[in-house]
Amino acid sequence: MLSEPALLFSEHDALGVIAAVDTGKATVEVRNPSLLTRVGVGNLVAIRGATEQEFLIGLVERVTRCLRDELIPIDGGADGSVELAPTTSDQLQAVLIGTFRTVDGSRRNTFKRGADSFPQIDRDCYYVEGANLQRFMGLLGAELEDGQRLKLGHFVADRTAVAIASGDRFFQRHAAILGSTGSGKSWAVALLLERASKLAYPNIIVLDMHGEYAPLCNTEKGGFAARFRIAGPGDLSSSPSDALFLPYWLLNRDEMLAMILDRSDNNAPNQASRFSLHIRDLKHATLVNEGKGAVAETFTLDSPIPYPLDLLLGQLRHDNTAKGMGKDGKPVKGDWEGQLTRFIARLEAKIDDRRYGFMFKPPAPALGYGWLVESVSRLLCSGNGRPGIKVVDFSEVPADVLPVVTGVFARLLYDVQFWMDPSKRTPVTLLCDEAHLYLPTREDADAVQKQALGAFERISKEGRKYGFSLLVVSQRPSDVSKTILSQCNNFLSLRLTNETDQGVVRKLMPDSLAGMTEMLPLLDIGEALLLGDATLLPSRIKLDRPIVEPDSATRNFWTEWGTREPSMAAIGAAVESLRRQTRS
Numbered sequence: 001m002l003s004e005p006a007l008l009f010s011e012h013d014a015l016g017v018i019a020a021v022d023t024g025k026a027t028v029e030v031r032n033p034s035l036l037t038r039v040g041v042g043n044l045v046a047i048r049g050a051t052e053q054e055f056l057i058g059l060v061e062r063v064t065r066c067l068r069d070e071l072i073p074i075d076g077g078a079d080g081s082v083e084l085a086p087t088t089s090d091q092l093q094a095v096l097i098g099t100f101r102t103v104d105g106s107r108r109n110t111f112k113r114g115a116d117s118f119p120q121i122d123r124d125c126y127y128v129e130g131a132n133l134q135r136f137m138g139l140l141g142a143e144l145e146d147g148q149r150l151k152l153g154h155f156v157a158d159r160t161a162v163a164i165a166s167g168d169r170f171f172q173r174h175a176a177i178l179g180s181t182g183s184g185k186s187w188a189v190a191l192l193l194e195r196a197s198k199l200a201y202p203n204i205i206v207l208d209m210h211g212e213y214a215p216l217c218n219t220e221k222g223g224f225a226a227r228f229r230i231a232g233p234g235d236l237s238s239s240p241s242d243a244l245f246l247p248y249w250l251l252n253r254d255e256m257l258a259m260i261l262d263r264s265d266n267n268a269p270n271q272a273s274r275f276s277l278h279i280r281d282l283k284h285a286t287l288v289n290e291g292k293g294a295v296a297e298t299f300t301l302d303s304p305i306p307y308p309l310d311l312l313l314g315q316l317r318h319d320n321t322a323k324g325m326g327k328d329g330k331p332v333k334g335d336w337e338g339q340l341t342r343f344i345a346r347l348e349a350k351i352d353d354r355r356y357g358f359m360f361k362p363p364a365p366a367l368g369y370g371w372l373v374e375s376v377s378r379l380l381c382s383g384n385g386r387p388g389i390k391v392v393d394f395s396e397v398p399a400d401v402l403p404v405v406t407g408v409f410a411r412l413l414y415d416v417q418f419w420m421d422p423s424k425r426t427p428v429t430l431l432c433d434e435a436h437l438y439l440p441t442r443e444d445a446d447a448v449q450k451q452a453l454g455a456f457e458r459i460s461k462e463g464r465k466y467g468f469s470l471l472v473v474s475q476r477p478s479d480v481s482k483t484i485l486s487q488c489n490n491f492l493s494l495r496l497t498n499e500t501d502q503g504v505v506r507k508l509m510p511d512s513l514a515g516m517t518e519m520l521p522l523l524d525i526g527e528a529l530l531l532g533d534a535t536l537l538p539s540r541i542k543l544d545r546p547i548v549e550p551d552s553a554t555r556n557f558w559t560e561w562g563t564r565e566p567s568m569a570a571i572g573a574a575v576e577s578l579r580r581q582t583r584s
Contacts, residue, residue, distance in 0.1 A: 005102040006109040006135040007046055007055060009126040015039070015092065018047060018123045024115070026058060028125045030090035035127055039063055042519065042540055043157060044128040044136070045094050047119045053102045056115050057128075057136075058094030059538065061516070065090050092125075095513060097538060100136070111139055113536055137161030140536050150195060150534070152492075153543040156527065163530065163541040167195075170490050170534035171429050172464060176472040178505060179494025184526040184543065186212055186552035188492055189431065189473055193389050194546050197224040202388030203426055204471075205379055205413070207406060209434040211395040212552040222548045226386070228379075229393035230405055231358040234582030244375070244392065245362040246408050248309060252302035253279070255408060258451045260346045271343040274336060278315045282307035290369045304412070306367045309351070309360065316344050355398050355581065358405070376416050380428060396582060399437070403445075406438045407452025414459050417468045427467040430459070435472045436479040444479070453481055460487035477504040490532030495523040513538055 015036065019029035026047060030036050039045075039060060046055040067086045096115040104110040128136060137155050141164025150167035154160075179185045189206075193216060196202040206213055206225075217227035231243040239245075248256070253276060260275075261268055283305040287296040299305060320340040323331035351360045365371055382388030397405050410430055417428055432439065438452060445453055456470065460483065463469055472488060474480050478500045485508060496502050497520075506517040509531060516529060516538060523529070526545070531538045577583050 006139055007100060007102065007126075007128070007132050009046070009132070013126045013129075013132070015045065015125045015127050016090075018119045018121055018125060019091070021118050021121070024096050025061075026056075026094050026096060026119050026125075028092040028094065030092055033088065033090055036063065036065070036090050036092070038129065039092065039127055042516070044133065045092070046100065046126045046128050046132075047094075047096075048123045048125075049099065049119070050117050053104075054116075055100045055126075056096055056117070056119055057098045057100050057111070057537075058125075059097050059513075059516070060092060060094050062093040063090075064092075094125075097513075098536065109135075109139055111136075111536055133158045134160055140164060140539075141166075150192075151544070152191070152530065153526075153541045156540040156542055159542070163535075163539060165490075165530065165534040167534075170532075171427070171469050171471070173489035173533050174460060174464070174470050174472075174487050175490035175492070175532070175534075176474070176477070176485060176488040177492045177494070178474060178477045178496060178501070179528070180497050180501075181475050182525065182554050183475075183494035183496075183523070184528075185473060185475065185494060186550040187526060187546055188494065188528065188543055189213070189433065190216060190546035190548065190550045191544055192471075193225065193431075194548065197387070197389050199388070201383045201426060203380065203382050204389050204429045204431055206389070206391045206431040207409075207433055208391050208393050209395060209437060210552075211393050212550045213391045213433075214393070215551050216389070216548050217391055218548075224387060224548070225389035225391045227391050227393065229395075230397050232396045232582045233354040233357055234580055236354065236357040236361050239363040243358075245358050245366050246405065246412075247306070247362040247366045247371075248359050249283075249306045249367075250304050250372075250408055250412055251359075252411075255404070255451045258447045259350060259404065260343065262342065262346065263447075265342055267339040267342070270336060270339045274316065274319050274340060275312075275343070276301055278312055279307065282311060286369070292369070304372060304415075306369060306371075308367070313344070313347065316340055316347075320344060355401055376413070379413065380416065380426075398581075403438045403449040403452035406432075407455045410452075410459060411455035414455070414463065414466075414468050417466050425467045427469070429469045429471055431471040431473065432456070433473045435474040435484075436476045439472070439481045439484055440479060441481055442483075457481060457483045460484045477501050488532075490534045491529070493517075493520060493529045493531070494527065495525070496520040 014032060016029045016031040018026055020027035041060055041063065043060045045058045045060060047058060049056050066089050068089055073082050098111055098113045099116045100111045102109060137158045138161055141149060144164065144166055148166050148168050150165045150170055152163045152165055155163050177185055177188050193204060196204055214227065215221065215223060216225045217223050228242050228244050231245050235243040257272055261272055280301050283299060283303065284296055286305050286307055287299065319336040321337060322334045323337065324334045326332040350356050379390055394402065394405065413428065413430065417425060439456055440449060442450065442453065459468055460470055470484065472480065472484060477485060485504065491505065491508065493505055496505065502517050502520050505520065509517065513531065519529065519540065526543050528541055528543060529538065530541050
């Protein structure tokens with residue numbers, strides 16, 4: 001910590017004086033026009049506070065110069081005559097973002113967010129640049145312990161100052177990385193994963209929608225993550241070690257019915273009733289066979305307990321065809337006869353659809369009682385040779401199935417974390433890449449998507465208490481659930497060119513900082529606005545380039561059109577992959 005004051009101003013640093021104060025903003029009457037030419041939007045100013053040791057730090061959001069006519073005495077005019085002449089009027093508007101004290105009790109050079117007082121009229125205002133800026137930027141994050149420091153890059157305002165965020169606060173209170181295509185989102189994600197991988201026991205699970213983070217799993221080229229993928233149609237017979245199955249018995253009642261039940265069917269209540277009854281009985285039978293008497297006394301319909309799907313179908317078909325017995329002993333129409341026909345047909349259609357093979361045609365071991373512990377441990381354990389960063393490739397999952405897969409996957413991991421002994425929990429972060437694909441706004445979601453959305457919204461609202469957080473990544477924040485984004489307390493916002501998307505970010509920020517969103521369309525590739533609990537100062541930063549880059553580079557269309565001939569063999573192989581629904 002510096003022993004001398006971090007902010008030392010002379011008369012040459014004085015911009016002017018406070019002319020107006022409006023809640024969290026201050027207007028400065030500029031009296032040093034030459035200095036004003038160096039001030040830009042996003043720069044810092046320091047306003048003299050209530051004491052000599054206190055400065056209110058402001059972020060410049062507007063600089064104006066205008067001409068106005070004033071009466072000016074004529075030089076040499078003995079009679080005191082005046083003339084009307086144009087003069088300049090310079091003003092600067094700044095948002096008050098924090099309080100700096102050179103001495104604060106026993107501590108020196110402290111900075112805290114929020115203004116402890118409002119600036120008084122005619123208080124001096126200084127421009128923070130040069131050595132003052134370097135010393136001040138160096139204070140940000142200086143009080144963080146080494147184990148909490150998350151290095152992201154450098155401040156644009158001062159390239160010599162390292163941009164440090166609190167790793168604890170960034171991950172524990174949910175975060176979002178937002179930016180248009182080509183703005184550097186994937187690099188930002190790779191950088192965060194790279195930093196986390198240096199820790200002893202990190203636990204970040206990446207939902208990779210396009211397979212672009214595969215290079216991070218290549219240990220021969222510096223990769224540090226473990227790779228998994230949702231099983232595709234080509235994996236149903238071989239079951240490779242990196243393929244993940246989500247058996248049907250992991251789905252809760254509402255998730256299963258959302259896929260199978262047609263609510264418009266007049267028999268829908270009866271269909272749901274018989275389905276629920278048989279599922280409960282089949283799960284109870286499994287527990288009895290496994291000798292799990294204690295579990296059998298307290299389990300519920302939604303408990304993840306394996307049961308045979310063929311037995312369920314057999315019981316439903318029996319209900320649908322069984323006759324009742326009349327008073328005269330002759331058969332009559334059964335209570336459920338003919339009412340389950342459509343329900344059974346829809347269930348059989350899902351079972352026969354190979355796209356749902358990861359769910360309805362899992363390998364035999366996935367029907368065992370101990371399979372769930374082993375499978376979840378692969379995702380939630382780290383250390384002892386197990387990478388803490390896990391990349392789960394969803395790129396081969398069809399779009400209409402995607403919400404089901406992501407919803408069940410997220411809910412399962414969260415439920416395990418929820419029921420774990422609090423003293424044994426280790427934090428988990430779920431990184432939701434391309435979140436707009438499966439976390440839509442409620443108005444745009446169908447019944448299946450709403451079930452998946454419910455799982456993520458529950459995590460966003462309750463997860464922090466159980467050591468489970470979300471890191472939402474999207475190029476279209478306007479298409480992402482507002483409930484989820486509103487729970488994010490940290491934002492790394494790269495370039496956003498769409499006005500609607502900018503508006504979403506603007507609404508999520510405090511009113512006093514909303515003006516910063518005007519920078520979003522002007523950010524360079526790899527530049528971002530860092531906002532939230534993880535940093536003391538809302539800042540424009542230049543992100544470091546990750547050592548292992550994701551496979552997300554923009555193709556050089558014009559150059560490749562001039563140099564690279566299309567391959568008929570590759571086209572043929574792609575058509576076969578399309579037919580087989582697998583790239584392997």
